[in-house]
Amino acid sequence: MALWNLAPVSVLVLSVLFSFLGYRCLLCMIAVWTEVKRIVHIRRTLPGAPPHWLFGNILQEPGPVTPGFEWHRNMPKTYRRLCVFWIGWKPIVILNHPESVRNVLNDRVGTVKSDVYRLFDEWLGDGLVTTDGKVWKRHRKLITNSFHFNVLKSYIPKMNQIADTLISVISQRGAAGELLELHKTTSAFSSDVILQCAFSYESGCQEGVSEYMKSVSTLGTIFMKRSLSPPLLYDFIFRRSSLYKSWRKEIDVLHRLQEKLISDRREQHRQTGCTEFSKGMDFLDTLMLAKDAEGGLTDREMRDEVNTFLLGGIDTTSSALTWLLYLLATHPEYQTKIQEEVDELFQDREIREVRREDLHRTPFLMKCVKESQRMYSFVSSSRLLTEPLVVDGLTVPAGTDLAIYPYQLHHNPDVWSDDHMTFRPSRFDRQNVEGRDPFAFIPFSAGARNCIAQQFALQEIQVAAIRIYDKFGFTLVRDSTPVFRIVSVPEDEILLGINPRRET
Numbered sequence: 001m002a003l004w005n006l007a008p009v010s011v012l013v014l015s016v017l018f019s020f021l022g023y024r025c026l027l028c029m030i031a032v033w034t035e036v037k038r039i040v041h042i043r044r045t046l047p048g049a050p051p052h053w054l055f056g057n058i059l060q061e062p063g064p065v066t067p068g069f070e071w072h073r074n075m076p077k078t079y080r081r082l083c084v085f086w087i088g089w090k091p092i093v094i095l096n097h098p099e100s101v102r103n104v105l106n107d108r109v110g111t112v113k114s115d116v117y118r119l120f121d122e123w124l125g126d127g128l129v130t131t132d133g134k135v136w137k138r139h140r141k142l143i144t145n146s147f148h149f150n151v152l153k154s155y156i157p158k159m160n161q162i163a164d165t166l167i168s169v170i171s172q173r174g175a176a177g178e179l180l181e182l183h184k185t186t187s188a189f190s191s192d193v194i195l196q197c198a199f200s201y202e203s204g205c206q207e208g209v210s211e212y213m214k215s216v217s218t219l220g221t222i223f224m225k226r227s228l229s230p231p232l233l234y235d236f237i238f239r240r241s242s243l244y245k246s247w248r249k250e251i252d253v254l255h256r257l258q259e260k261l262i263s264d265r266r267e268q269h270r271q272t273g274c275t276e277f278s279k280g281m282d283f284l285d286t287l288m289l290a291k292d293a294e295g296g297l298t299d300r301e302m303r304d305e306v307n308t309f310l311l312g313g314i315d316t317t318s319s320a321l322t323w324l325l326y327l328l329a330t331h332p333e334y335q336t337k338i339q340e341e342v343d344e345l346f347q348d349r350e351i352r353e354v355r356r357e358d359l360h361r362t363p364f365l366m367k368c369v370k371e372s373q374r375m376y377s378f379v380s381s382s383r384l385l386t387e388p389l390v391v392d393g394l395t396v397p398a399g400t401d402l403a404i405y406p407y408q409l410h411h412n413p414d415v416w417s418d419d420h421m422t423f424r425p426s427r428f429d430r431q432n433v434e435g436r437d438p439f440a441f442i443p444f445s446a447g448a449r450n451c452i453a454q455q456f457a458l459q460e461i462q463v464a465a466i467r468i469y470d471k472f473g474f475t476l477v478r479d480s481t482p483v484f485r486i487v488s489v490p491e492d493e494i495l496l497g498i499n500p501r502r503e504t
């Protein structure tokens with residue numbers, strides 16, 4: 001039928017439809033043009049290894065294995081400030097220098113969290129690590145109190161109690177003439193600490209297998225497999241894969257358990273009329289007590305934060321402890337120095353437990369903790385630029401993904417000199433720290449989105465190390481090299497010989 005034979009209403013509807021489609025089409029063309037311009041600009045102006053036309057640089061990166069560490073370490077040598085890594089046609093700009101990361105972490109340039117964090121959506125929901133904008137700001141404000149000095153102090157008895165079990169596990173192995181499976185031991189310790197401090201859950205991870213931790217560990221493994229397989233990054237493919245069934249099952253197990261814990265605790269607070277913080281409370285209590293003008297966190301929001309706490313708090317601290325103990329076993333002179341520091345701390349004490357004030361009295365241990373974090377910490381940060389970033393005269397356009405690897409910054413020879421692979425705690429002597437760029441050492445990231453639990457983690461590491469070196473020394477029997485699983489872990493188990501120092 002000819003157009004002029006249509007009723008005027010139909011003509012009107014059709015012309016609105018066509019102008020709408022035309023408008024959408026125009027928007028689409030503008031978006032494509034802007035994207036092409038951005039990609040061409042990056043390809044032409046920013047440094048990086050020449051990419052394959054289809055795969056980009058993916059095939060050049062050795063992956064989450066030991067040579068991958070060398071690849072990351074070498075990057076700042078070739079590209080001093082930044083470089084582009086192409087995943088297919090998608091550019092990721094990696095920032096290699098403290099001066100390059102400063103404006104990003106200080107929020108002087110607009111960023112949001114990049115799409116990578118979306119992979120955690122089903123598990124962590126609106127937890128701190130994954131959210132942005134107003135929701136993040138509100139949650140961060142509400143949760144900050146959970147890491148207040150007084151709250152952290154109240155975790156020390158729990159940490160000492162869990163360290164008692166750690167000491168007895170090591171002692172039993174030593175007495176039986178067995179070697180210490182280093183990473184397995186630190187992982188079980190960190191899991192017990194988090195589950196106790198998060199919601200007073202008696203997990204008994206150090207004494208056997210915990211169902212709870214099995215779920216967290218399965219989810220971690222699936223996450224790694226997914227992040228290393230580009231097709232699985234697409235939800236519609238992942239949801240049809242065999243991995244998805246276990247992913248969903250384990251998430252449901254965790255969520256059900258936590259929902260029950262949260263509703264029981266709400267009931268307990270209601271019955272006891274609990275309205276303020278008191279000694280012995282855990283993370284869940286502090287979340288429930290946190291209030292603002294909108295009330296407080298809902299049960300769902302609390303569940304998301306508890307999950308974030310579990311994900312963020314286990315592998316990170318166990319990795320830090322593992323590499324600390326490993327480096328000290330391979331540097332006996334520093335191990336002895338720490339033992340002397342601990343002996344002095346505990347002299348005249350009948351109960352050899354760590355008190356809050358002790359944490360400031362082991363300065364050499366703290367230097368070793370920092371130096372081991374410098375050498376091995378791997379938790380990276382990813383951001384999406386919402387405005388252009390200028391680094392050393394080079395412009396990274398808005399809409400580009402950025403990656404910040406502390407591991408690269410911590411091995412940048414411009415800052416740490418050519419002996420950056422040497423474990424040298426004196427790098428953290430006062431005179432060496434003064435004048436060093438504050439963004440040169442960022443195991444916990446920096447700025448507004450730094451690790452909210454930094455002091456909690458350091459306290460946990462210190463309590464464990466002080467208690468351990470009071471009773472034991474170690475020697476390396478079987479070595480291993482690092483691989484990355486979100487954090488850096490030994491590829492094969494590191495085995496240590498146990499040398500008891502006094503009765504346990």
Ligand code: HEM
Pocket residue numbers: 128129140308309310312313314316317320377379380381382443444445448449450451452453454456457
């Ligand atoms: C040695 C141990 C730890 C290291 C090296 C570490 C490192 C980091 C890093 C680098 C970030 C920033 C991530 C990003 O930009 O995406 C971060 C954020 C975070 N970490 Fe940790 N972390 C440690 C321990 C912990 C622990 C024990 C917890 C919980 C108990 C925790 C909870 C969090 C949370 C909730 C965030 C998100 C903060 C926000 O965005 O506001 N971390 N951590």
